[in-house]
Amino acid sequence: MKNILKSTIAILSVLVAFTSCNNSGKSDGKSGALASNVAEKVYVAPGEHDEFYAFISGGFSGQLAVYGLPSGRLFKVIPVFSQDAEKAYGYNEETKPMLNTSHGFVPWDDAHHPDISQTNGQLDGRYVFINGNNTPRIAKVDLTTFETTEIIEIPNTAGNHSSSYVTDNTEYVVAGTRFAIPVPQRDMPIKDYKGNFKGTLSFIKVNPADGGMDIKFQVLMPGFDFDKAHPGRGKSHGWFFFTTYNTEEASTLMEVNASQNDKDFIAAVNWKKIEEYVNNGGGKKMPANYAHNVYDEHTHMATSTMKKEVLMVDPSEVPGALYFLPTPKSPHGCDVDPTGEYIVGSGKLSANVTVHSFTKMLDAIENKKFAGDAYGIPILNFEDVLAGAVEQPGLGPLHTEFDNEGNAYTSFFISSEIVKWKLGTWEVLDRQPSYYSIGHLMIPGGNSQKPFGKYVVGMNKITKDRYLPTGPEVTQSAQLYDISGDKMELLLDFPTVGEPHYAAGCPADLIKPNSKKIFKLEENQHPYVAKSEADTKVVRDGKTVHIYMTTIRSHFAPDNIEGVKVGDKVYFHVTNLEQDYDVPHGISMIGANTSELLIMPGQTESFLWEPKQVGVWPFYCTDFCSALHQEMQGYVRVSPA
Ligand code: CUK
Ligand code: CUA
Numbered sequence: 001m002k003n004i005l006k007s008t009i010a011i012l013s014v015l016v017a018f019t020s021c022n023n024s025g026k027s028d029g030k031s032g033a034l035a036s037n038v039a040e041k042v043y044v045a046p047g048e049h050d051e052f053y054a055f056i057s058g059g060f061s062g063q064l065a066v067y068g069l070p071s072g073r074l075f076k077v078i079p080v081f082s083q084d085a086e087k088a089y090g091y092n093e094e095t096k097p098m099l100n101t102s103h104g105f106v107p108w109d110d111a112h113h114p115d116i117s118q119t120n121g122q123l124d125g126r127y128v129f130i131n132g133n134n135t136p137r138i139a140k141v142d143l144t145t146f147e148t149t150e151i152i153e154i155p156n157t158a159g160n161h162s163s164s165y166v167t168d169n170t171e172y173v174v175a176g177t178r179f180a181i182p183v184p185q186r187d188m189p190i191k192d193y194k195g196n197f198k199g200t201l202s203f204i205k206v207n208p209a210d211g212g213m214d215i216k217f218q219v220l221m222p223g224f225d226f227d228k229a230h231p232g233r234g235k236s237h238g239w240f241f242f243t244t245y246n247t248e249e250a251s252t253l254m255e256v257n258a259s260q261n262d263k264d265f266i267a268a269v270n271w272k273k274i275e276e277y278v279n280n281g282g283g284k285k286m287p288a289n290y291a292h293n294v295y296d297e298h299t300h301m302a303t304s305t306m307k308k309e310v311l312m313v314d315p316s317e318v319p320g321a322l323y324f325l326p327t328p329k330s331p332h333g334c335d336v337d338p339t340g341e342y343i344v345g346s347g348k349l350s351a352n353v354t355v356h357s358f359t360k361m362l363d364a365i366e367n368k369k370f371a372g373d374a375y376g377i378p379i380l381n382f383e384d385v386l387a388g389a390v391e392q393p394g395l396g397p398l399h400t401e402f403d404n405e406g407n408a409y410t411s412f413f414i415s416s417e418i419v420k421w422k423l424g425t426w427e428v429l430d431r432q433p434s435y436y437s438i439g440h441l442m443i444p445g446g447n448s449q450k451p452f453g454k455y456v457v458g459m460n461k462i463t464k465d466r467y468l469p470t471g472p473e474v475t476q477s478a479q480l481y482d483i484s485g486d487k488m489e490l491l492l493d494f495p496t497v498g499e500p501h502y503a504a505g506c507p508a509d510l511i512k513p514n515s516k517k518i519f520k521l522e523e524n525q526h527p528y529v530a531k532s533e534a535d536t537k538v539v540r541d542g543k544t545v546h547i548y549m550t551t552i553r554s555h556f557a558p559d560n561i562e563g564v565k566v567g568d569k570v571y572f573h574v575t576n577l578e579q580d581y582d583v584p585h586g587i588s589m590i591g592a593n594t595s596e597l598l599i600m601p602g603q604t605e606s607f608l609w610e611p612k613q614v615g616v617w618p619f620y621c622t623d624f625c626s627a628l629h630q631e632m633q634g635y636v637r638v639s640p641a
Contacts, residue, residue: 034490041482042492044071049512052444054457054505055128055141056478057111061498064114064130064141069444069455069505070480072494080139080148081109081132085595089148092597093571093606094526095295097304101153102289106135113164114504116143117211121168121233121338121449125510127211129164129173136160138175138204140211142297144516149295152213155288155310156183156200162229162334166206168237168449172271173213175202176242180223180249184286193251197223200312201242203271212294217278217311219269219322222375223249226267228333228399233449234340236358238272241343243331247374263382264331265324265374266345268361269315277318283311298525300603316376323365324374325356326382333399337408338449342387342423346397346410353397353410355426357387388426393419398439399502401446403453403483409446411438411458418458418481420488432488434479437461443483444505452507456481456488459500466493476500517581519602526604528573533557545570551585551599552577553626556619559634566611567641572597572619575604585632586622596622611638 044050050068057064062082066075083090083099090099090107099107109132117127128141136154141147154160159178166173180197182188188196199221205214224244232239246253247264277283288310295302315322329347331354336343343356364370364384371381396414403409406423416437420430440459444452458481463474475495482489521531530536530548536557539546545568550557556574564570576585578601588596589609597605611617621632 038489038491042070042072042480044068044073049508051508052452052455052505053508053511054442054444054503055114055116056457056459056496056503057114057130057501058497059112059499059501060110062109062111062132063497064111064128065497066146067494068508069457070491072478072480072492074497076146077497078141078146078148080130080141081111081137081151083107086598088595088597088605088607091595091607093608094301097302098148098151098293098295100291100293100304101135101137102155102291102306103135108134109137110134111501112161113502115165115173115447116504116506117170117206118166118448119169121237123445123448123450123506123510124170125506125514127170128504129166131160131163131175133160133178136175136177138164138173138213140213142211143511144514145297146515147295149297150211150213151291151293152204152215153290153292154202154215155290156198156218156312157181157202162201162226162242165229165231165447167231167240167271168233170206170208172216173204173206174229174231174240174271175204176226176229177201177221178225178227180225183220184288190251193223194249195223197249197251199224199226201226201240201269203274213292215290215310217274217283217313219274219313219315221267221315222377224265227331230334230336230343230447232340232358233336233338236336236340238270239358240269240271241334241336242267242269243327243334243345245330245332263326263328265379266327266331266334266343266356268323268325270321273321274313274315274318277321278311278313282318283313285309286312297519298523300519300524300526300605320365322377323361324377324379325361325385326371326379327354327356328352333397333410335400335402335447337402337423338404338451340449344400344408344410346400348396348398348413350397351392351395353390353393353400353421355387355389355423356385360387361385388424390419390421390426390428393421393428394431399441401441401443401456402451403443403446404451405453407453409441409443409456409483411441413437413439413461418456418488420483430487432481432490434458434460435466435477435493436464440502442503442505444507446505452505454482454484455505456483457503457505459496459503461499467495478503518579519600521575521577521579521602524575524602524604526573526575528571528606529604530573530575532577538563543568547572549574550577551575551587551621551632553583554628554632556587556621556632556634561634562637564611564636564638565641566614566638568611570609570611570636571606572609573604573606574599576601578602583625584623585625587619588622589619589636590617598623611636614638614640
């Protein structure tokens with residue numbers, strides 16, 4: 001979002017001033033009259049379950065939060081790119097390697113776009129993929145455990161923004177660069193950007209059996225900024241579409257430099273063609289350093305591997321691999337409708353929403369009707385590929401989602417509203433205000449071939465007067481609208497964790513039956529597991545001490561430990577022997593420079609304690625687990641070195 005703000009604020013300052021005044025004009029904090037049955041529509045009675053899961057990214061919090069729809073209740077914050085002391089993610093020895101990169105341990109990122117895995121163009125509820133923008137990474141969350149189980153760093157890229165979207169059968173998760181950079185990285189003058197800086201699009205192969213990720217190839221692009229992306233669906237399966245801005249290739253995006261071109265491009269990439277080229281030995285291996293981190297459910301440990309090279313494809317050497325579709329005014333969103341025919345490009349500085357036709361694009365390609373080329377890549381004629389445009393729908397169009405009845409829903413940041421319009425006739429059917437300044441919006445399945453068009457969630461950039469004030473920072477917020485009727489109806493505001501950047505929604509029935517209840521103790525292959533109290537022990541190896549510990553209601557074993565010295569490195573390896581659903585135990589150690597552990601039934605977790613002071617120091621269980629929770633405690637005696 002910040003990129004949008006930067007490049008638009010100056011130009012649209014007049015409009016912004018107009019709308020912010022419009023927004024803040026509501027002094028009573030109410031959204032106007034709501035129908036009296038609205039509460040019923042979001043009410044999920046105590047003990048009842050929601051109909052949908054919503055996975056809403058946390059933006060700069062680096063996390064992914066799980067909500068229920070229609071209630072808007074928060075169920076879990078899944079740590080992905082940021083350390084989380086509550087769950088010990090990034091603190092315990094098992095998950096620290098997940099945050100490893102070629103730049104070292106990077107315990108934060110900017111999480112933008114979650115996307116749920118698909119089979120035959122429909123949600124399958126197996127995984128959520130999500131991008132880290134800052135230190136370019138793609139993560140995978142396993143929806144049986146709701147845990148981050150894989151993170152792959154993306155080399156030759158910066159500001160991993162047009163990511164992370166899956167193809168119809170999750171053949172690929174695709175990531176695109178935001179910033180053009182020297183590829184490979186080197187010391188060079190910034191003013192020599194044009195022609196020298198490059199973008200890359202990364203195609204990450206997903207193993208259908210276990211979801212394992214691997215960068216199959218990267219496509220070397222001109223030095224444009226790539227903003228958003230969407231895979232082709234159905235008839236356009238095999239293609240991928242990316243919006244670009246800064247096709248001027250300016251090294252500074254002060255508006256005088258950046259929005260000279262009346263039209264930037266949507267890049268249409270025929271990935272099937274490139275895949276074929278690569279499978280026949282095409283592409284060049286180039287050196288690249290990037291981390292690939294995998295969490296193993298049986299050892300309960302992550303390992304980080306550094307990769308050394310990547311396969312780079314120059315698309316100008318692959319005929320038919322890449323075309324540019326001129327699209328007005330710095331297109332931001334790039335969305336393909338469920339039939340795969342329409343490619344919606346929202347020029348964020350444009351007064352209308354441009355829609356391209358996939359069929360017309362193929363015709364123009366077949367008839368070789370080109371307007372020219374850029375770095376050897378054919379540019380199509382705007383008029384030849386245009387399906388239509390939604391005229392004057394609002395100000396500052398960003399993103400579009402679809403229902404299952406041929407309607408599109410576009411968010412308008414500046415005029416702060418959602419506009420519903422008809423695919424094919426381009427007529428505006430309805431508009432509802434957002435409170436305030438909506439970025440993305442989400443319909444469960446709304447970027448698949450089979451949307452569940454019952455609700456749309458708007459994710460807002462500004463909250464202002466909608467909640468009780470909490471100092472200078474107001475909660476970030478999403479809004480739920482009922483879209484089952486002709487007119488959209490605002491049902492609910494709900495607070496979110498971090499910036500609610502984008503979301504993926506899924507019917508609960510696709511996920512719930514596969515949710516894991518416990519880890520089987522007999523399958524635990526952690527190298528420091530103790531599967532019974534008889535296996536517990538304290539092992540010294542030089543100045544390192546390993547404590548093999550177990551926990552079960554309501555004690556630790558061992559609970560009194562002696563023989564530790566100041567200056568030792570003491571590892572607590574704690575196995576939770578419970579085999580009942582929802583009985584985790586915790587452990588914390590006085591003075592430990594780490595987080596607590598929160599250990600699920602059948603799991604082993606470890607933390608490091610480096611005692612600095614002589615004494616007898618207590619530890620205790622941090623999760624209220626039984627009537628004798630308060631009795632779950634122990635001591636470590638620390639003697640002089
Ligand atoms: S981008 Cu900011 S609202 Cu990161 Cu998905 Cu369009
Ligand atoms: Cu175990 Cu509290």
